[in-house]
Amino acid sequence: MLTIGVDVGGTSARAAVVDEHGQILRTHRVPTPKTGSELNSAIADTVRVLTDTYPVDGVGLAVAGFVSEDLRMVRFAPHLPWRHVAVADELSHRLGLPVVLEHDANAAAVAEQRFGAAVGARVAALVAIGTGIGGALVINGEVFRGAFGVAPELGHLRLVPDGRECPCGKRGCWERYCSGTALAATAAELGATNLPTGVEVARAADAGDELALRAVDDLARWLGEGLALVADVYDPEVVVISGGVSDSAHLFLDRARERYAAAVTGSGHRPLARVRVAHHGDPAAMIGAAAIAREHVLTGPKVR
Numbered sequence: 001m002l003t004i005g006v007d008v009g010g011t012s013a014r015a016a017v018v019d020e021h022g023q024i025l026r027t028h029r030v031p032t033p034k035t036g037s038e039l040n041s042a043i044a045d046t047v048r049v050l051t052d053t054y055p056v057d058g059v060g061l062a063v064a065g066f067v068s069e070d071l072r073m074v075r076f077a078p079h080l081p082w083r084h085v086a087v088a089d090e091l092s093h094r095l096g097l098p099v100v101l102e103h104d105a106n107a108a109a110v111a112e113q114r115f116g117a118a119v120g121a122r123v124a125a126l127v128a129i130g131t132g133i134g135g136a137l138v139i140n141g142e143v144f145r146g147a148f149g150v151a152p153e154l155g156h157l158r159l160v161p162d163g164r165e166c167p168c169g170k171r172g173c174w175e176r177y178c179s180g181t182a183l184a185a186t187a188a189e190l191g192a193t194n195l196p197t198g199v200e201v202a203r204a205a206d207a208g209d210e211l212a213l214r215a216v217d218d219l220a221r222w223l224g225e226g227l228a229l230v231a232d233v234y235d236p237e238v239v240v241i242s243g244g245v246s247d248s249a250h251l252f253l254d255r256a257r258e259r260y261a262a263a264v265t266g267s268g269h270r271p272l273a274r275v276r277v278a279h280h281g282d283p284a285a286m287i288g289a290a291a292i293a294r295e296h297v298l299t300g301p302k303v304r
């Protein structure tokens with residue numbers, strides 16, 4: 001059975017035909033339009049380009065925003081024009097196919113748990129480190145979303161009381177110390193004013209720049225501290241590190257693992273989660289959304 005996964009982002013919507021092993025057969029991309037109805041049309045057109053060649057049985061949409069518990073409606077997506085829109089029903093009607101929605105980090109976590117770095121893990125956590133931190137949990141194969149559908153906000157766990165200000169309104173959130181943005185902020189605090197972005201800090205660290213390496217060490221420390229909190233609550237078998245910053249994992253992952261091992265409750269007397277870099281990178285949300293669509297078609301809609 002083939003299904004389509006669509007990663008609906010603020011700049012483009014990317015769709016892929018995916019098989020039951022998580023392999024992508026073909027992709028198609030369109031720019032994200034400004035209005036909700038144009039966006040629905042653009043996604044429908046993109047899907048049709050692919051279904052012209054491949055027979056598919058369902059469509060999954062990965063959305064950067066809040067999705068209703070029944071996976072039918074987008075409540076709010078900061079970078080998309082949908083506000084309380086029944087996207088799944090609207091697209092299903094247009095395409096004549098089952099359509100299901102999922103939060104993009106959750107979709108990426110499903111891709112890694114089904115076909116990637118966390119295959120078979122009963123409790124898997126995804127920590128996507130980019131400009132901020134996106135988090136997801138897959139427990140016994142199911143996405144964990146909490147009672148009201150907004151869990152887990154890992155990036156906004158407070159690690160540093162009265163720490164750096166966060167756009168969420170709090171201070172000291174994990175992502176203020178462990179993200180591309182945080183790398184640049186730390187480098188600036190250390191005096192490296194010539195490295196305004198996380199990418200530049202990582203590049204300088206690769207070249208051996210001392211201040212950049214210190215900024216990366218600081219990120220490693222906070223990644224480990226945050227992982228210890230996540231482990232204390234969820235006791236995962238595998239933690240998958242993804243997002244743009246994971247491209248530089250060779251610079252910080254060993255140190256983060258050490259810090260995590262030292263900071264977790266019962267350190268030295270309990271099994272530790274394996275902390276691994278994601279296998280699927282950027283296409284993960286498409287692959288996961290397609291897998292969710294396949295499972296939805298096979299088992300029918302789940303009441304959550």
Ligand SMILES: [Zn+2]
Binds near residue numbers: 167168
């Ligand atoms: Zn925050």
